[in-house]
Amino acid sequence: MSLISQLLVLLIVTLALRPLLRRRRHRLPLPPGPKGLPIIGSLWDISQDQDLSWIRLWKWSRIYGDVFQFEVLGHRTVVLSSQEAITTLLEKRSWNYSDRPDMPMFLELSGAEWSFVAFRHSDWWRLHRRTFHQRFQPRVMQEYYDIQRVATNTLIERLNASPDDFIEHINKFSSSMVLKIIYGYTLKEKDDPYYRLVYDAMEGILTGSNHGTFWVDYLPILKYVPSWLPGAGYKKKAQGWNKSILKLKEEPWSWVRRAVEEGTAEPSFCTQSAERLSITPGDNSVMENVVKNCATMSFVAGTDTSASALASFILAMVLNPELQVRAQKEIDGVVGSGRLPDFEDRDNLPFVNALLAETLRWGTVTPLAIAHRATDDDVYEGHFIPAGTTVIANSWAVLHDEKLYGRNPLDFDPYRFMNNDGKAPPSPELFAFGFGRRICPGRYFAINTIYLAISRLLASFTIARAIDDEGNEIIPDPGFTDGLATRGPSNAGLSREILTQKHKNRHEWVWGTGFAF
Numbered sequence: 001m002s003l004i005s006q007l008l009v010l011l012i013v014t015l016a017l018r019p020l021l022r023r024r025r026h027r028l029p030l031p032p033g034p035k036g037l038p039i040i041g042s043l044w045d046i047s048q049d050q051d052l053s054w055i056r057l058w059k060w061s062r063i064y065g066d067v068f069q070f071e072v073l074g075h076r077t078v079v080l081s082s083q084e085a086i087t088t089l090l091e092k093r094s095w096n097y098s099d100r101p102d103m104p105m106f107l108e109l110s111g112a113e114w115s116f117v118a119f120r121h122s123d124w125w126r127l128h129r130r131t132f133h134q135r136f137q138p139r140v141m142q143e144y145y146d147i148q149r150v151a152t153n154t155l156i157e158r159l160n161a162s163p164d165d166f167i168e169h170i171n172k173f174s175s176s177m178v179l180k181i182i183y184g185y186t187l188k189e190k191d192d193p194y195y196r197l198v199y200d201a202m203e204g205i206l207t208g209s210n211h212g213t214f215w216v217d218y219l220p221i222l223k224y225v226p227s228w229l230p231g232a233g234y235k236k237k238a239q240g241w242n243k244s245i246l247k248l249k250e251e252p253w254s255w256v257r258r259a260v261e262e263g264t265a266e267p268s269f270c271t272q273s274a275e276r277l278s279i280t281p282g283d284n285s286v287m288e289n290v291v292k293n294c295a296t297m298s299f300v301a302g303t304d305t306s307a308s309a310l311a312s313f314i315l316a317m318v319l320n321p322e323l324q325v326r327a328q329k330e331i332d333g334v335v336g337s338g339r340l341p342d343f344e345d346r347d348n349l350p351f352v353n354a355l356l357a358e359t360l361r362w363g364t365v366t367p368l369a370i371a372h373r374a375t376d377d378d379v380y381e382g383h384f385i386p387a388g389t390t391v392i393a394n395s396w397a398v399l400h401d402e403k404l405y406g407r408n409p410l411d412f413d414p415y416r417f418m419n420n421d422g423k424a425p426p427s428p429e430l431f432a433f434g435f436g437r438r439i440c441p442g443r444y445f446a447i448n449t450i451y452l453a454i455s456r457l458l459a460s461f462t463i464a465r466a467i468d469d470e471g472n473e474i475i476p477d478p479g480f481t482d483g484l485a486t487r488g489p490s491n492a493g494l495s496r497e498i499l500t501q502k503h504k505n506r507h508e509w510v511w512g513t514g515f516a517f
């Protein structure tokens with residue numbers, strides 16, 4: 001029998017026997033869910049539904065409940081869509097839900113072995129998390145203020161010079177900050193190699209790490225299938241991503257290494273961690289590898305996420321000009337026109353804070369967070385959750401729950417956070433950054449970044465609607481992209497409608513309250 005036939009037989013036998021071999025370890029029923037077909041389970045339903053992944057899961061939750069399950073190729077996934085279920089399982093019982101499902105597409109085939117976001121719950125993951133946390137805990141945040149101020153001012157200058165390129169400017173804004181903090185590297189104005197590198201790798205990272213996008217995540221044996229076999233397109237995709245994903249780890253680190261050798265290195269996450277852990281860059285120690293992994297992880301995690309939140313904010317301002325006027329009045333009243341808003345102004349800017357909260361809620365950057373996995377068998381409200389189950393929290397569903405955030409959750413409405421009767425809804429920060437022991441460790445830095453950018457943009461510009469050839473305002477479609485991290489303007493809503501108006505009377509950034517920086 002040829003190798004292919006052997007592999008196919010092995011595959012079919014594995015799939016057919018999986019349900020039979022699975023022990024029924026508990027008498028309680030599994031959570032409700034779609035029945036699915038023999039062997040493939042709900043794969044057909046999933047592949048037929050063209051909705052964004054979190055909308056599809058939200059729709060299923062309306063049919064099967066806030067805790068439902070489905071099976072694909074013998075792999076069980078439980079989806080949590082309510083605050084109660086997420087808090088109980090992922091927060092209160094985080095000892096059992098801090099593992100990750102296997103992500104062979106991402107970690108092995110695409111070469112992202114540095115990505116500790118995808119590591120199993122293990123000592124190896126703990127070592128990375130501790131190393132990262134040292135430089136991203138709240139008490140360190142002030143050390144980054146100057147870098148955040150300079151990056152925000154540069155963003156304003158770039159927007160003023162070429163407003164049409166606003167998507168590129170916000171991308172550069174967030175990557176310039178992480179490059180500086182992590183490697184001590186200053187982003188070049190044009191053709192920066194590391195900026196290009198991270199965006200070259202981004203498609204593979206966002207798609208590959210979204211668990212379940214590829215069958216191989218459900219059936220890891222498929223990673224051994226030769227890439228020339230029909231249907232093995234995922235392997236070719238992974239090979240295409242592999243090069244830039246690997247380079248992401250090596251190239252910026254080599255730059256730091258050279259800078260250290262030449263005595264020109266600026267203090268950064270890399271140099272400070274190396275000093276603290278007595279590593280010499282290039283010594284090939286275990287800890288050198290850990291620091292390199294953490295650095296690469298931060299470069300990636302910190303680049304697209306904050307940029308995505310800012311893109312959603314800009315879209316929200318284009319859609320809701322009256323909110324912008326109100327926020328600008330608040331800023332003018334508190335800060336005046338002689339300087340830009342700063343970190344210490346934050347407590348005095350309640351409406352700007354409400355805009356920030358609503359941006360995190362409405363434009364949910366990571367709508368399905370990142371998949372967790374149950375380590376041991378568990379029971380929730382009379383339903384059995386077997387060990388090994390993948391557990392997905394639908395953060396988007398919770399952040400759009402009318403019971404928590406009031407009416408019209410699809411509308412951008414910061415007033416929902418301005419309630420003075422003591423019944424303000426829960427802070428979106430509780431759901432926007434993941435859960436339990438795997439909660440985003442970069443969230444303090446991300447919130448500071450978004451706050452400063454929002455408040456300084458509002459103080460500097462009025463973000464106006466584009467005008468079409470007939471003189472009518474263009475109202476962009478608030479479309480969101482699919483994947484691990486989404487984007488408000490999606491390069492489809494705002495950019496397609498506004499940026500492609502390049503040579504017409506288009507999107508307008510009007511110089512605002514008239515101060516200099």
Ligand code: HEM
Binds near residue numbers: 303440
């Ligand atoms: C708006 C900005 C951001 C959002 C919405 C966001 C969201 C998330 C989410 C949902 C997770 C998964 C949590 C879970 O598994 O439950 C995560 C993990 C992570 N994030 Fe962020 N993040 C943001 C910014 C950042 C930044 C700026 C950094 C670093 C500088 C960062 C570093 C990380 C790391 C290292 C992990 C992996 C944690 C682990 O698996 O233990 N994030 N983030």
